[in-house]
Amino acid sequence: NAGVMQNPRHLVRRRGQEARLRCSPMKGHSHVYWYRQLPEEGLKFMVYLQKENIIDESGMPKERFSAEFPKEGPSILRIQQVVRGDSAAYFCASSPKTLNYGYTFGSGTRLTVV
Amino acid sequence: SQQGEEDPQALSIQEGENATMNCSYKTSINNLQWYRQNSGRGLVHLILIRSNEREKHSGRLRVTLDTSKKSSSLLITASRAADTASYFCATDEGGSEKLVFGKGTKLTVNP
Numbered sequence: 001n002a003g004v005m006q007n008p009r010h011l012v013r014r015r016g017q018e019a020r021l022r023c024s025p026m027k028g029h030s031h032v033y034w035y036r037q038l039p040e041e042g043l044k045f046m047v048y049l050q051k052e053n054i055i056d057e058s059g060m061p062k063e064r065f066s067a068e069f070p071k072e073g074p075s076i077l078r079i080q081q082v083v084r085g086d087s088a089a090y091f092c093a094s095s096p097k098t099l100n101y102g103y104t105f106g107s108g109t110r111l112t113v114v
Numbered sequence: 115s116q117q118g119e120e121d122p123q124a125l126s127i128q129e130g131e132n133a134t135m136n137c138s139y140k141t142s143i144n145n146l147q148w149y150r151q152n153s154g155r156g157l158v159h160l161i162l163i164r165s166n167e168r169e170k171h172s173g174r175l176r177v178t179l180d181t182s183k184k185s186s187s188l189l190i191t192a193s194r195a196a197d198t199a200s201y202f203c204a205t206d207e208g209g210s211e212k213l214v215f216g217k218g219t220k221l222t223v224n225p
Contacts, residue, residue, distance in 0.1 A: 004156075033212060042202055042217040043157070056212055091156055102147055103213065105156035 004029075005074075006092050006106035013082050013113050021077040021109045025094030032075045033103065034067060037089045046090075049075060082113045119216050120203055126222040133190040135219040137203030138183075144209045146179055148188050151200045151218070160188075160201075195225045 005024040013019050025032050030050055035043040045059040049069035060067065064082075069075040079086055089110050093103035121136045139146070145164045149157040163170045163179045163186070170177045176189040190197055200220045204213040 031211075035215075042215040045212050045214060048212050056210070059212075093157075102159040102162050103149075103157075104159065105149075107156045 004092060004094050004104050004106035006090075006109050008109060009107065011109055011111045013111065015083060015113055016081050019079040019082050019086070019111055019113075021079075021090050021092075021111070022074045023077070023092030023094075023106060024074040025092075026096075026104050029094035029096050029104070031095045031097070032069050033093045033095075034075070034077050035091045035093065037091060037108075043091060046077070079111075082111075084113050087111055087113045120201070120219040122219060123217070124220045124222075126224065127193060129193060129195055129223055129225050131193055131223075133193050133197070133221055133223070135188045135201050135221070137186045137188070137216060139186075139203075139205045140184065141205075141208045143181075143205045143207070145206060146177075146186050147204045147213065148175075148177060148186075149202045149204060149215075151202065153199075157202065190221075193221075193223045195223050197221060198223045 004026055007022050032049045034046040036046055037043045047060050047067045048056040052071050064080045066078045089108045091105055091108045093105045095101050095103050119138050127133055143165055145162050147162045148160045150160055151157045161172050161177050163177050165181055174191045179186045200218040202215050202218040204215045207214045
């Protein structure tokens with residue numbers, strides 16, 4: 001069991017470009033969560049998805065950010081027209097059912113906008 | 115919203131000593147969880163305590179939960195240098211399906 005796989009580990013984008021972050025949940029996990037972490041900060045919730053459904057996107061900025069979890073393939077967090085303030089570590093987590101089982105986190109994608 | 119607030123923000127101890135970290139939260143919860151994060155890595159789930167539980171053990175970890183005070187503590191006994199990491203508490207805010215994390219306690223265990 002490979003755990004939660006995120007790629008790329010590091011991503012550098014110029015201002016105005018698009019960033020695509022991928023997350024493959026653990027086998028058997030149907031719930032995916034995306035979090036953002038700024039240096040020396042805790043994790044901020046962004047979005048919670050199940051297969052083909054966005055369940056809670058209350059933490060997503062209203063513009064430029066979108067997420068999907070298609071029937072086949074990984075979950076994708078997309079950031080359009082990146083700005084310097086988007087630089088952060090983005091973590092994906094998965095769980096089998098509900099929060100009673102805790103999350104399994106990936107190693108994160110560190111996005112740097114130059 | 116910031117649900118869990120850990121205290122202290124930073125803690126430095128000697129190997130072999132015990133480390134205690136506290137967490138306070140604001141809304142009702144179904145469970146509270148503790149995670150560890152090594153520098154530059156993802157978070158690792160340590161322990162989950164349900165709202166109807168008062169204490170839970172896992173190896174050298176002991177977690178308590180006081181729902182009347184909306185607080186929890188994580189005790190690491192006989193600490194080791196490898197315990198050096200940031201520790202976060204997280205709650206299911208109001209029983210929702212997402213976890214809300216605090217800013218963490220940065221623990222340094224000196225050999």
